[in-house]
Amino acid sequence: MKIRTGFGYDVHRLGEGYKLWLGGIEVPHIKGSIGHSDGDTLIHAICDALLGAANLRDIGFHFPDNDPSLKGIDSKILLKKTVDIIAQKGYTIGNIDSTICLQRPKIKDLIPQMQQVLASVMGIDIDDIAIKATTTEKLGFVGTEDGVAAYASVLIVKNIG
Template sequence: MALQSLRGRSAFSSGRAAPKAFARVQRTCRAASVVASATAVKAPSLPYRVGHGFDLHRLAEGYKLIIGGIDIPHTKGCEAHSDGDVLLHTVTDAILGALCLPDIGQLFPDTDPKWKGARSDIFLKEAVRLMDEKGYVLGNLDCTIIAQKPKLSPHKENIRNNLSAILGADPSVVNIKAKTHEKVDSLGEERSIGCHAVVMLIRKDIA
């Protein structure tokens, strides 16, 4: 999906989320902007913005393991209110962080039944729409998925290609790394899966 196709419309228009839920997301973002404007000196229009995202989900039997929108064969999946896609949640938070907007938990709270079982690409597409609205494009994205099992190397290319399509970005600017946790703590003991992401956004007029 090209980034241009997201301009001027909400990513929720073809998703499962109701218009009222999207309106609430917009109000939250506007409220954050008003508070920032009222309490701080006007920020310059930065040529570059950097954001960091992190997410962790408990693994349990009876759930699908979905990473980057790809269904990964495994005996366990992520316990979550939505589909539990740890990578898409992390990248969404990284983009929102770079834009200094509320995080994914504020915009799409797990207390809201409208997001029950929702596909996580809905959240990421909305972050991309906000990025476009603020006048930025993706510079590059670096992600690290942390899981003891399953082995993700065979799936990394599919994950990267699908994530790039959701972002409307060339795969050459999207990097996916996968690491174990050396059998240490909940990640290493296969009780959870985590992810970190760092994103750089570039202002459109200089990209």
């Protein structure tokens, strides 16, 4: 058995007139993520972690932000494609540990729904997806509510022989 780990990070500016998508669900808020896709920071961090663990570069390589066919795309589609990409190399997901950094709104009550959506998209058990949320105590771009950031650590497994 071959075990590999990966780490992902993503950040998006927040602005009025955009929807805030995190973990595959729309989060009610006056500001949303500004991005080429739907701007789901958590999903993008998970995609980067999975691709990195399989030594397959990053989300921008596979889904470039200058590709007009990806404009406004639902990030759940990118996540499903990412899972398929690592599966072509023989990998399955062991577990995911992630953190969303967002000053407002508070999202702790939405985490179970995010876990359910992500588990469904990736075809894994909900117990294999940890999502945590934190603020930055009003420091930096997250603290001033100008942006959102997410971190993800993953473990992938390949059965050999």
